[in-house]
Amino acid sequence: MLFQPPLPPKYSALTEEEMGQAILERKRVLGSRLVILGHHYQQDEVIRFADFTGDSLKLSQIGAQQKDAEFIVFCGVHFMAESADILTDDRVKVILPDLSAGCSMADMAEIEQVEEAWDFLTDACPEPRRDCGVTVIPITYVNSAASIKAFCGGHGGACCTSSNARKVLEWAFTQGGKVMFLPDQHLGRNTAYGMGIPLDRMVIYDPKLPRGGLTAPIRTPSASAGPKPSDRNVRDAKVILWKGHCSVHGLFTEAQCDEIRRLDPECRILVHPECKWEVVQKADLAGSTEFIIRTVREAPPGSKWAIGTEIHLINRLVHEHPEQSIRSLAGIQCLCTTMYRIDMKHLLWCLDELVAGRVVNQIHVDPQTKRLALVALQRMLANVNPQPVAIK
Ligand code: 13P
Numbered sequence: 001m002l003f004q005p006p007l008p009p010k011y012s013a014l015t016e017e018e019m020g021q022a023i024l025e026r027k028r029v030l031g032s033r034l035v036i037l038g039h040h041y042q043q044d045e046v047i048r049f050a051d052f053t054g055d056s057l058k059l060s061q062i063g064a065q066q067k068d069a070e071f072i073v074f075c076g077v078h079f080m081a082e083s084a085d086i087l088t089d090d091r092v093k094v095i096l097p098d099l100s101a102g103c104s105m106a107d108m109a110e111i112e113q114v115e116e117a118w119d120f121l122t123d124a125c126p127e128p129r130r131d132c133g134v135t136v137i138p139i140t141y142v143n144s145a146a147s148i149k150a151f152c153g154g155h156g157g158a159c160c161t162s163s164n165a166r167k168v169l170e171w172a173f174t175q176g177g178k179v180m181f182l183p184d185q186h187l188g189r190n191t192a193y194g195m196g197i198p199l200d201r202m203v204i205y206d207p208k209l210p211r212g213g214l215t216a217p218i219r220t221p222s223a224s225a226g227p228k229p230s231d232r233n234v235r236d237a238k239v240i241l242w243k244g245h246c247s248v249h250g251l252f253t254e255a256q257c258d259e260i261r262r263l264d265p266e267c268r269i270l271v272h273p274e275c276k277w278e279v280v281q282k283a284d285l286a287g288s289t290e291f292i293i294r295t296v297r298e299a300p301p302g303s304k305w306a307i308g309t310e311i312h313l314i315n316r317l318v319h320e321h322p323e324q325s326i327r328s329l330a331g332i333q334c335l336c337t338t339m340y341r342i343d344m345k346h347l348l349w350c351l352d353e354l355v356a357g358r359v360v361n362q363i364h365v366d367p368q369t370k371r372l373a374l375v376a377l378q379r380m381l382a383n384v385n386p387q388p389v390a391i392k
């Protein structure tokens with residue numbers, strides 16, 4: 001996690017109303033030089049100042065379209081700001097209002113670990129031939145560091161988001177027989193399962209264990225004496241899932257689904273595919289943040305929902321749809337604490353600095369990483385569904 005120095009004390013003395021007015025004033029002064037992007041998990045006090053809101057995919061698309069702005073202030077987390085920097089011209093400066101707004105899932109895959117995993121996997125699957133289906137294609141969820149995106153771009157792979165993971169996996173299987181999916185095992189498993197790949201054709205690579213905790217097959221010249229089928233056998237696997245997860249969506253459980261069914265059989269369960277496979281199996285519907293929003297928007301009055309995603313989005317849906325009954329699937333508050341670090345104080349501070357001619361908290365990806373990460377992101381943007389689709 002990057003270190004965010006404390007703000008000057010004057011920001012703590014301001015009321016919410018004073019900060020709100022000051023932010024609007026700075027936006028007016030900066031005019032078209034500034035674009036503020038806001039992810040749906042941002043708190044209301046911040047997202048109301050966003051020029052564009054969206055999930056990771058939509059914000060990447062909007063970021064890539066920003067040709068005129070000089071500054072993009074990204075109200076989201078670090079990997080999103082990196083993606084915006086990769087997708088925009090060098091002229092555009094991307095700013096993250098609080099540098100400590102990281103993502104615990106993204107931190108679960110480090111480039112050295114990925115390189116080590118790659119050496120192991122390519123050694124275990126040594127014949128990269130399409131016809132025998134052993135070419136490994138690395139796919140990374142955008143919730144990953146720029147270096148991991150660059151790794152994927154440089155090794156014939158791509159990025160995906162929860163809005164287009166299936167489409168990207170379909171593309172990947174036209175390139176080779178196996179996919180290494182980083183860093184979210186749940187999005188990878190839920191998507192691949194929804195495509196008809198059975199669980200016993202997926203293995204988990206745990207970067208904390210020697211050789212990922214996987215057993216490489218013993219290679220022999222005789223096919224009949226070849227490796228025995230095993231769920232730990234990387235050669236038999238179609239998808240190698242990195243052992244990473246989202247600490248927010250990981251809080252939803254099967255027991256919560258059972259409780260909702262018991263309390264109200266009419267209530268439908270709608271979850272994000274970062275939730276565990278068991279939870280997705282018990283849910284009625286699963287899909288990305290944009291999919292969740294669209295599903296609720298299009299539902300008739302009187303619909304009842306228990307939603308498994310970040311609490312700020314759920315609360316916003318509750319507020320926007322009084323004609324429906326909406327609650328969180330969990331009794332506890334599933335809050336993304338790093339998204340929550342972006343607050344009005346930090347937003348105002350970075351806008352104040354821009355008005356004074358100083359760029360603070362710029363997120364800058366080095367040119368070499370940027371070049372290859374862009375390849376992975378462009379492959380992702382070439383595989384977009386016209387509308388957000390269900391994973392289940
Ligand atoms: P999406 O924005 O792709 O739905 O992902 C949710 C998330 O966890 C973002 O960090």
Ligand code: SF4
Pocket residue numbers: 041077102103104105106143246247248249310336337338339
């Ligand atoms: Fe990361 Fe999960 Fe927060 Fe998204 S919700 S930023 S995946 S920790």
